[in-house]
Amino acid sequence: MDGQKSGGLKVWLPLLFALVMVLGMTLGFNLRDTLRNKRDIQAVIERNDRLEEIIDLINEKYVDSVNSNLLYKDAITGILSHLDPHTVYIPADELQGVNEDLEGSFFGIGVEFAIVRDTIEVTSVVEDGPAEHAGIHEGDKLIKVDDKVVAGTKITSEKIIKMLRGKQHTRVNLTIKDALSAKLKQLPIERDVVPLYSIDASMMLDNETGFIKINRFSATTYDEFMKSLKSLKEKGMRQLILDLRDNPGGYLDAATHIADQFLDDEKLIVYTQGRKSARTDYKASDPGIFEHGRLAVLIDENSASASEILSGAIQDWDRGVLIGRRSFGKGLVQEQYDLDDGSALRLTIAKYYTPSGRSIQRSFAKGKEAYEEDFENRYKSGELTGKDSAAKDDDHKVYYTSQKRVVYGGGGIKPDIYVPYDTAKLSGGILSIIFSDELKIALWDYYLSHVTELRQYKTIAEFDQHFDSEEAIVKGYLQTVKPSEKGAAEKILNKPGSLAYFKLQAKAQLARILFRNNGYYSITMKDDNVIQKALEILRGNKYSDIIKR
Incomplete structure (x- = not known):
């Protein structure tokens, strides 16, 4: 019996040692990871304690009184200055307004x-x-x-x-x-x-052309867009102008859901990927209600983020024509983390890529100040005012659309049709007059003294056709201006081009009071060279030539 037990033990002893070794190795690796995590957490605590210790010392010993909150804010700003320009700290007193804008x-x-x-x-x-x-x-x-x-x-x-x-x-x-x-x-x-509506305007421009302007991509944008799109289709829309100019972006999901209405099922809309974020694909999945029909998307230097996701998908799949000027160039994805004191950190966690694989993020290697001067540099180079060739691609790698058209990454998205700024509207101080408090006061004085007759206009078209009292508003404006500034204002308005633009804007702002934003855009689009170019492209043969169909 004893001999049999001893022999059995000898047989099982190597296997037992092997199991012990495997268990030991497993425990060792787990312990290593656990200790590593503990060390990382301890390092964070020590670094935090270091910051707390410094601020406590300043509060206790510094020669003058200090604001601790400002010290913390400056410390955070210093940390984030080493990251990308879109990773930002949002103080508690600003967070509510930021969230309201996105939540709609x-x-x-x-x-x-x-x-x-x-x-x-x-x-x-x-x-x-x-x-x-x-x-x-x-x-x-x-x-x-x-x-x-x-x-x-x-x-x-x-x-x-x-x-x-x-x-x-x-x-x-x-x-x-x-x-x-x-x-x-x-x-x-x-x-x-x-x-807080994110659709500024939705209307028919003629018997078959619809127009929708989106000012941002909030939590309610998709629902607003679908309501507008369905309404325009019921009115006979067969082609659409989608205006994304001056749209700074917002929620990625809002942009992808709207793109889904233009693209066939299973087409890739965008994908995101980061160092700690696995690749995530966003594809068209629903039967879109405008997958066919001519489409023009308007972009400019202020079209960013979600606007570029949507316009990039349209361009890469040759679904429509992009018209305007090169977009902002923001190809980063942020996630918001709420902090204990009511503030928040909006942290960049990934980059996004258009269906062809391009990242359109422009370089921030020269620092945030140079990054923020991009608009000024585009103006100085002539890119905004007539030199399309001045637009630079940070990424010189060639990418291809579905119809084998060449596109580039980095530095934003170049439109298929370039339309420069109307320089007449940028010169002579006319913009300072258009957006002045004096004009607002003159418009309100006119409205309040003519409110009964103005409210008799039942439609925008009726107002546009019959209202002809712009001269009275010009006179009211000049009476409102300070005597010391009146001469300069009269000199600007003596120029025929400036005077015509002033009258158009005055009439449009009055139309906004009467008919909301649809009234404003109905008046101004007659003098909008980008919208007029879009109408020209949609109505002609060049549309098919551009997208190779």
Whole structure:
């Protein structure tokens, strides 16, 4: 018996040692990783303790009093300065506004206003918001908020906004002076969700051409876009101009879902990849409602991020024609991390690549200051004003669209048709007049003194055809300008081109008061060289020549 046991042990002993060795190695590797993680965590704690120790020493020993919050903010800024330009720290007091812009709503009553001669004038009422339901109109004056008089008190816009916004379903009592009757009216309004629309305009330009302008890609953009697209199709739209100019981007999902409406199933829209982020493909999956029909996408130097994802997919699949100027050149993906003190870090975690494989991120090797001077450099080189060849590709590698057209990466997306700035609008100080407070005041004075007759216009087309009082607005503007600045303003407006542009903008801004953004764009697009070029391309044979179909 004993001999048999001893023999059995000898047989199993090598296997036992092997198992012990494997177990030991496994435990060793796991322990190594665990200790490594502990060391990494400890290093973070030590580095954090070091920062805390320095700031504590400054608070305790420094010769003058200091603001600890500013020290922390400066320290964070210093750390992030070594990263890309789009990794940013968002302080707690700014985070709510940033998030509201992307989420597409906030809680309030839904009015826009301007302080004119120390009076709060309602300049716009948000469609389907609480103020519209309560009966507030453009031109009404805000006299009191609850028991506080706000008219004639030199109150700031920031204070008014704070008084009008609040928690959902809370009540605010307004005293309003009616624009038509001049009577005071008491309006109790319940604060509720106020939409921040990302579709600026949606309209038919002719019997078959639709127009949609997207100002950003927020959480509500896709739903807004689908509503607009379906409405235009019901009106007979067979070709579309999609305006992404001045669109800084936003949510990637919003851009890919919209791209899905233009592209066949399973086509790659974009893919993302980073050092710690595995490749993720975004493909068309739904039966799009505009997969056929001519498409023109308008871009410029302010079209960034999600705008470039959408326009890049359209270009790489030869689905439509890109018209305008080279886009911003942002090919990085950020993820937001909320911090304990209510602030947030928006950290770059990956790069995105268009279907052909190109990254369109422009170089930031020379630092953030040089990166931010890109617009100025494009202007100086002549790229914005007439020299398309001045546009530079950071990535000289050749990529190909689905129809074997050559495209390049880096430095943004080049349009298929280049359209320069209209330099007449950039010279002679005309822009400073167009966006001046004096013009706003002159427009409001005109509107309030003619509100009854202006509200008789039932359609944009009727207003466009019959309104011809631009000279009265010019006169009102010159009466509003300070005497010391009047001579310079008259000199600018004596130029026929500048005067014509002033009148067009004045009429368009008045149309915006009457018919919201559709009114504004309906007037201005007649003098918009990019939109006019898009119409020319869509209506002619050049469209097919460009995309090789």
